[in-house]
Amino acid sequence: MTVFHRNEKKEPLPDSLKGGVVAIGNFDGVHRGHQSVLNRALEIAESRGLPALVLSFEPHPRTVFRPDQPVFRLSPAPMKARLLEALGFKAVIEYPFDLDFSGRSADEFIQSVLKDWLHVSHVVTGFDFHFGKGREGGPAFLMAAGEANGFGVSLVDAFRDENAAVISSSRIRQLLADGDVAEVAGLLGYRYTVEGEVIKGAQLGRTLGYPTANMALPPESALKPGIYAVRLRRPDGMLHDGVASFGFRPTVTENGEALLETFVFDFTGDLYGEVCSVSFFGFLREEMKFSGLEPLVEQMKTDEAEARALLAGVKPLGELDAKIAF
Incomplete structure (x- = not known):
C-alpha cells in the first residue's frame, strides 16, 4: 500500500488513485466502529471499480491543540497504515495537521483537498465528522458540498457493540489502562498490537535464563503495567509466542523508565535493531516487587506456563486479526 504525506507543494496524486472513494x-x-465506515468505503469502491483510499491526519489533532497532553495513540501512523492495508485499501494519505490547517475554512478543505487534489467521486465518513475552522463543516455542509461539486457522500451511524454501547477510541484507552486486553480485542476486532525497535536493556534477563526483547513504548502510553501473554512478529513475518512484562521493574531498579520486555518462547538469536510487533492476548497479573531474584525467577516460570497454556488455544477473531496476530 502507498502512504502519501501531502505537503504545501501539493504534489500530484497518481492518476490511478484519482477519482476514488475516500x-x-x-x-x-x-x-470495529471505524471498520463500519471503512468497510462501507471498500464496498462502494469495489462495486464501482474505483480505488479505495483513506484520508487521515497526522499528528493526532488533540495533540496539536494540547501539546502538553499528547494523546495515547492506539495505532501510531505506521501501525494504522498496516491495519488499513490489511483491510484492503490501496493508499492512505496522512495529511499534516497543524494550527494553520485547523484555521482554514471548510469550503477550502472541500475545494483544495477533496476536489482539486483527490478528485473524489465519493466520500464516506462518520455521522459526526466535522472539519474546517471552528468545526463549521458538518454532515449537512458535506452533503451540500458533494451535490455542488459532483461527488457522493455516505454518512455512517455510530457502531455499537453487542451490549448496544458505542465503540470509541477513548473507551478502548480506558480498558487498556485497566489491563483488559481481552475486552479490547473484542472492540478492536483484532488483538491490540504495538510496534517498535528492539533495544538493549540491562540484560539481566539473560543471567536469569529469561532473555527479553525490549521496546520503549511512547511515554503517553497508558497500558497497565503487568504481565501479558503475547505474540511477537518479526519483520520477516515469523511469529513467536511469548510472555511480556510492561512496567518499571521494581525488583531490580528504582525510578526506571517503562519498558515492554518480551521473553520469546523457544527462540535463540539476536533481535536488536529489528522493528517487531507485539500482540496482546491476555493479562496474567499485575507488576510486583519481589524480595529478591530467586522468587522473581520462580514467578517467571509460573508466568511462562500460564502464557503457554493461554496461547495454545487461541484462534483468530476474524480476518483482520488473522492478518495481524496469526
Missing part, C-alpha cells in the same frame, strides 16, 4: 477520519485504533 474514507475520511482519524481512525485511531481502526476499531
